[in-house]
Amino acid sequence: MKTLFFILLLLFISGCSDKLVRVMPYEKEYFAQDKMSLAPIADRSEQEGHVYLIREASAGGESSFQGGCGCR
Amino acid sequence: MPLKYLLLTLISLIALELNSYASSLKDSMSFGVDAYSDNADVQVYSPTLSLFKKVSSHWMLGFKMRIDAITAASIKNGANGTHVDAVTGASSSDKAFDDVRYAPTLMATYDDGDNVLSAGAYYSTEIDYTGQAFFLNYVRQLNEQNTALGIGFSQSFDKWNPVFKRALPKDNRNERKIDFSINQLITPKFSIQGVFSYMYSEGFLSSPYHYVLQNNIAKFENYPDTRTGQAYALKGVYLVNEANAMNFSYRYYADDWDISSHTLNIEELHDFSRHLTSGLRLRYYTQTKSNFVKDIGSYNANDTYFATDYRMSAFDSYTVGIPFIYRKKNGDKVTASIDYYQTTDNAYVKSWYGVNNISAIFTTLSYEFAY
Numbered sequence: 001m002k003t004l005f006f007i008l009l010l011l012f013i014s015g016c017s018d019k020l021v022r023v024m025p026y027e028k029e030y031f032a033q034d035k036m037s038l039a040p041i042a043d044r045s046e047q048e049g050h051v052y053l054i055r056e057a058s059a060g061g062e063s064s065f066q067g068g069c070g071c072r
Numbered sequence: 073m074p075l076k077y078l079l080l081t082l083i084s085l086i087a088l089e090l091n092s093y094a095s096s097l098k099d100s101m102s103f104g105v106d107a108y109s110d111n112a113d114v115q116v117y118s119p120t121l122s123l124f125k126k127v128s129s130h131w132m133l134g135f136k137m138r139i140d141a142i143t144a145a146s147i148k149n150g151a152n153g154t155h156v157d158a159v160t161g162a163s164s165s166d167k168a169f170d171d172v173r174y175a176p177t178l179m180a181t182y183d184d185g186d187n188v189l190s191a192g193a194y195y196s197t198e199i200d201y202t203g204q205a206f207f208l209n210y211v212r213q214l215n216e217q218n219t220a221l222g223i224g225f226s227q228s229f230d231k232w233n234p235v236f237k238r239a240l241p242k243d244n245r246n247e248r249k250i251d252f253s254i255n256q257l258i259t260p261k262f263s264i265q266g267v268f269s270y271m272y273s274e275g276f277l278s279s280p281y282h283y284v285l286q287n288n289i290a291k292f293e294n295y296p297d298t299r300t301g302q303a304y305a306l307k308g309v310y311l312v313n314e315a316n317a318m319n320f321s322y323r324y325y326a327d328d329w330d331i332s333s334h335t336l337n338i339e340e341l342h343d344f345s346r347h348l349t350s351g352l353r354l355r356y357y358t359q360t361k362s363n364f365v366k367d368i369g370s371y372n373a374n375d376t377y378f379a380t381d382y383r384m385s386a387f388d389s390y391t392v393g394i395p396f397i398y399r400k401k402n403g404d405k406v407t408a409s410i411d412y413y414q415t416t417d418n419a420y421v422k423s424w425y426g427v428n429n430i431s432a433i434f435t436t437l438s439y440e441f442a443y
Contacts, residue, residue, distance in 0.1 A: 022218055022257055022258060022259065023218055023257040023258075023259065023260050024216070025216065025217075027260035028257075028260065029260075030260060030261055030311050031257070031263065033317070033343075034341075034349055034397045034399070034405075035316075035317040035319075035341035035342075035343065035349050035351075035397075036263075036309050036311060036317050037309070038263075038265055038307050038308075038309055038319065038321075040319070040339075040341060040349075040395060040397060041395050041397065041407045041409055041436065041438075042407075042438075043102075043104055043106065043120065043407060043409075043436040043437075043438040044393075044395065044407070044409040044411075044436045047106045047108075047118075047409075047434060047436050048391075048411065048434065051108060051413065051432070051434050052357075055383070055389070055413070055415070055430060055432070056333070056357060056359065056383060056389065057331045057333070057359055057362070057383040057384065058301075058303065058323075058325035058331070058333040058335065058357075058359060059269070059271055059301065059303065059325070060249065060251070060267075060269030060270075060271055060301065060302070060303030060305075060323075060325060061267050061269055061303035061304065061305030061321075061323040061325065061335075062251075062267065062269075062305070
């Protein structure tokens with residue numbers, strides 16, 4: 001847990017490298033579409049998260065954000 | 073991990089990284105209604121409202137309100153869905169709804185284009201439970217917004233207040249959650265996300281209503297006071313062609329009660345026109361049993377832990393759903409969804425609810441617009 005945290009911390013501070021860039025800004029049009037979202041219906045994500053929490057014993061694995069496309 | 077180190081780290085990161093790029097914050101509002109109904113005689117109707125107001129070029133305030141109007145045999149009868157409760161002695165209610173939960177959330181967001189910081193507080197109150205929590209999320213965009221790293225923290229301080237007179241061994245229930253996530257664009261048509269969640273719960277973790285009733289034993293449920301769980305999730309979305317996209321996710325969950333689970337979700341979305349998108353989603357879930365649940369009828373009076381909630385036993389579930397997204401010409405959006413959920417047959421479900429499995433339908437309907 002601590003190791004993972006510090007690896008992510010290092011990544012935050014270092015800002016990684018521009019060599020990792022794979023998709024240029026002008027190639028991101030598809031990620032602006034609803035169907036290309038990891039959670040295409042926000043209301044459903046919230047509702048089903050509540051349902052599964054009530055009906056199943058597992059939790060987690062949902063981040064509270066979506067990013068990486070710069071399409072907002 | 074001590075809380076103060078996490079908070080100090082977050083504050084340091086924010087101080088180091090905040091700068092002044094253009095943000096994409098905008099004033100927006102949405103309202104809708106969600107519904108849930110199952111064969112265990114539970115119905116929930118939930119009006120929702122969200123309001124986001126930009127207060128400067130980088131700052132936005134948000135308010136969300138959810139009201140759950142609940143009818144449930146378990147509330148009417150005190151505990152057991154199939155008959156008036158023999159252990160709690162609770163009597164039936166004649167009100168239109170058996171419980172109403174009010175859940176407002178207040179939040180503030182800073183967004184400069186490369187850094188998004190949001191913080192907020194949540195409060196909910198209902199007949200027998202009060203929840204309060206705060207959360208803090210930070211997302212850092214990297215590599216010309218090809219990569220996004222996120223860290224989130226939330227802590228809740230909840231309290232039980234059972235509807236019948238029962239002195240609980242403790243009435244608090246506190247939950248802490250830390251999420252680390254990474255989003256990466258792979259190609260112009262493919263992106264993935266990895267999420268790791270760490271969850272810690274302490275306090276009264278069972279239901280105050282469920283009990284074991286067998287032979288000459290009548291015992292309320294009793295679980296361990298703490299629970300630590302981790303979840304690992306991998307998600308992705310892939311554009312198959314101009315009109316079709318495939319969304320998939322896998323999650324592995326494990327905790328120190330020996331419950332582990334696998335969740336698979338796949339969704340196909342198709343653009344039927346410039347305005348309408350719909351498709352099909354399928355979800356499969358399977359979990360193992362906890363290390364303290366026993367077969368029905370096999371508890372001993374001197375056992376430390378008692379469990380009768382089917383969620384402590386092994387079972388699978390399936391979800392099939394249809395989403396709808398309708399975009400108006402002016403940019404407003406109507407979204408809707410209908411999902412059917414069913415568990416496999418389970419002896420604890422049969423014993424408690426009088427049905428072989430849980431089957432449910434849940435729906436959402438929402439209207440979103442910028443103002």
